[in-house]
Amino acid sequence: MRHTVTVGPDYELWVEERGDADAPPLLLIMGANYSGMAWPESFVERLTSRYRVIRYDHRDTGRSSRAFDVAPYTIADLAEDAVAVLDALDVDSAHVVGMSLGGVLVQLLLLDHPERLRSATVFATSALGGAAPESGELPGPDPRILSLWQRMGEQRDPADELAWRVEHWRMLNGDVLPFDPEEFRDLEQRLAEHSGTHVADTAHARAEVGGLDRAAELSAVTTPTLVIEAPADPVNPPPHAEHLEAVIAGSHRITVPGMGHALSSAVLEPLAEAILRHTAAVDRDS
Template sequence: MAGRQAAREPAEAAGSTIRAGELDVGYIDDGSGVPLVLIHGGEGDRTAYATLRRHLGAGIRAISYDQRDSGITVNPPVPYTLSDLGDDVVALLDALELESAHLLGTSFGGAVAQHAALRHPGRVASLVLIATTPSFALGADAIDKLLELSYSDLRNAVDDYFVTPGGRARMGARAARTLTARDPERRARRHAAAREHEIRDRLGEISAPTLIVHGTEDRLAPYTGAVVMEQRIPNAELRAIEGGRHAVGMEFAETIAGWVREFLGVTADAAPKP
């Protein structure tokens, strides 16, 4: 396996796909070292982690992919659950010939990562949960309001929900550009899956070491949910970003990348700790 991984060609953002289970999955696979799967949020796709990737540095093999009804992934036009999406992560690991990987998920992607860890504990080396929640019920009013917006209105709402005033000045429209347009059927399937997310009573079953990163002013995934995860996941650590909103993974990418490298044991010389 190691030889095949060393010889692999990088998957570029332009449109590489891989057969994973029943899906043709769009993905980006670059860098070498510790495998880290980047799981995008509800309104994003495989390109959403461009800012974070720039700061992850050497020693990390960063793999992002398009979930169902996202980007260039081709999936059957049928309903699915977050459990299905968790299984899709493992199908991707199988396709890439990876026995296990670290998972980093933001928002909806963090929920997918939690379900993957619950269903396939032996395949998940660790979790990094950014701006996510153990339950849709936490922040449901704000989420429902956002999900009812059209794509154009959603882009206009990014400033209020996603970035701090200081972040707007630095980032301009960068956060809005990560939002992906979907037709009503695809949006409806993803929103239905999100609304079923409720694992507060199962957090104690997550065995993977877990780093939780959360903004204290997140309206879509309230900070109280991060505290619940820290308290109930057996091996969890919470790092707060004071005043941070929902797009902390982008706005504070450099800081978070440093925390991720530390958490994964990737040293300054890019060699993972034994």
């Protein structure tokens, strides 16, 4: 079932829910500049074996409104959008899973709306700012990724844009697991068909990031939280996940071997299984 959710005078969000309507809800929050359709179909189907799975397109992605140039917003506003989605679907609380920027948004939800989260799962992400590890600064993205990001948003024809995006996924996949360019070419073609354009979504890179220095507050979190470590992640490499586990009270960490910053077919089953184990344990204890 698909919905349109209004989140202000300038924005409407495309929302989809799958699975048994009477099952516990599970909300998926995708990373920056990608729509909810970036969650692979087989992964979503695996989760629907137990949950009512909800995914949505962020502002300025997919079929949601694109209005950043006339109605700019903050990264924190994107977290509030997740609450608006739950409200619109009459969901009091849900298991919430966030990847990359989605993991940052989940942390904001843990702080500002803990009553709306049955559990939290975050991966391929970093902790909110404001608390560096005692051993020193956390590592930044691979320089190769930073170099490629300099070309994000350049005007390209559809074929060249597709080639750029596949190369982007190749780097995000990391240097451990095999990379199948056809898998990600098919993904990007589905995303372009869904959104109706091949033009890159870059609004999130321009959104205001103020007010995110809240890592110290995470020590008071009581929501059961799973941190999934992606050891080959070139964007948030180790020890980002270890640091995140340390700052979120009561969290625990598991590792998906070889995983990078991409949802390749090789990681989908262990990733889904880890989420299902975590959420099932929370459901049993509640």
